[in-house]
Amino acid sequence: MNSPIVFMAHGAPMLLDDPGWVNELAAWARALARPRAILMISAHWEQKPVALGATTNVPLVYDFYGFPEKFYRLEYPSPPAGELAARVRALLGAAKIPFVDEPARGQDHGSYIPLMCMYPAADVPVLQISLPTMEPRPLYELGRALAPLCTEDVLVIGSGFLTHNMRSFALRATPAWAHDFDAWCADVLARRDTGALLEYRSRAPGVRDALPTHEHFVPVIVAAGAAEAAGLDAVTFPITGFWFGGSFTRRSVQFG
Numbered sequence: 001m002n003s004p005i006v007f008m009a010h011g012a013p014m015l016l017d018d019p020g021w022v023n024e025l026a027a028w029a030r031a032l033a034r035p036r037a038i039l040m041i042s043a044h045w046e047q048k049p050v051a052l053g054a055t056t057n058v059p060l061v062y063d064f065y066g067f068p069e070k071f072y073r074l075e076y077p078s079p080p081a082g083e084l085a086a087r088v089r090a091l092l093g094a095a096k097i098p099f100v101d102e103p104a105r106g107q108d109h110g111s112y113i114p115l116m117c118m119y120p121a122a123d124v125p126v127l128q129i130s131l132p133t134m135e136p137r138p139l140y141e142l143g144r145a146l147a148p149l150c151t152e153d154v155l156v157i158g159s160g161f162l163t164h165n166m167r168s169f170a171l172r173a174t175p176a177w178a179h180d181f182d183a184w185c186a187d188v189l190a191r192r193d194t195g196a197l198l199e200y201r202s203r204a205p206g207v208r209d210a211l212p213t214h215e216h217f218v219p220v221i222v223a224a225g226a227a228e229a230a231g232l233d234a235v236t237f238p239i240t241g242f243w244f245g246g247s248f249t250r251r252s253v254q255f256g
Helices: 013-017 019-031 069-073 082-094 109-118 136-151 176-190 194-198 219-230
Strands: 005-009 037-046 050-052 099-101 126-131 154-160 253-255
Touching: 005 219, 013 019, 013 069, 013 109, 019 109, 037 082, 037 109, 037 219, 050 082, 082 099, 082 126, 082 136, 109 126, 109 154, 136 154, 136 194, 136 219, 154 219, 176 194, 176 219, 194 219, 219 253
Parallel strands: 005 154, 037 126, 037 154, 050 099
Antiparallel strands: 005 253, 050 126
């Protein structure tokens, strides 16, 4: 039986101070079969070609500024992920997708913050890989190359935000563009409309406000590509709603 493939809204370090969201992520993890390992594709690592991060316990990347000191003391000592890294190298090689190893690169907050909620014991090996581009089609093909992992008890996770506009962080109410873009994404993903997803920059309503930059959105394209290649047709949204004034949608996606 195939493992699902997911895209999650990863919040920020202060997600850990939001008990409701923490509980939603924990409940989601409990509803999933326990994975043998996790492959993480986070919005917070862009590097070309695809880079494979640390396979041993190295320091985390505290890639945020101006937060309370406690967030810079977080640890997430997940087990070694060498076996998963070897498998990912084989899959990328078979697909003729170039890659490099970055053995000193630890997990960033797009990886360890949600995982601290889902697997707080840090007892599942985690391998993070980079986003090699912002272009939809190559990312979709990257996802397709990784699809066999879901038959091997590996949980493939894309981590980001479907809407991400820091300029509207302090808004008191959810703007129309956020509602519209979130609803469009839900519809396109539920219908598995690959063409629309890959052309989101020209077809989605409110895209310029929803995504001044695109790194938080495109991990869902990697996840969708993997799901399509794995034949995972069912789509559900385990977590929905908006966060911090409403310009960030918490919508998360489970394929399969």
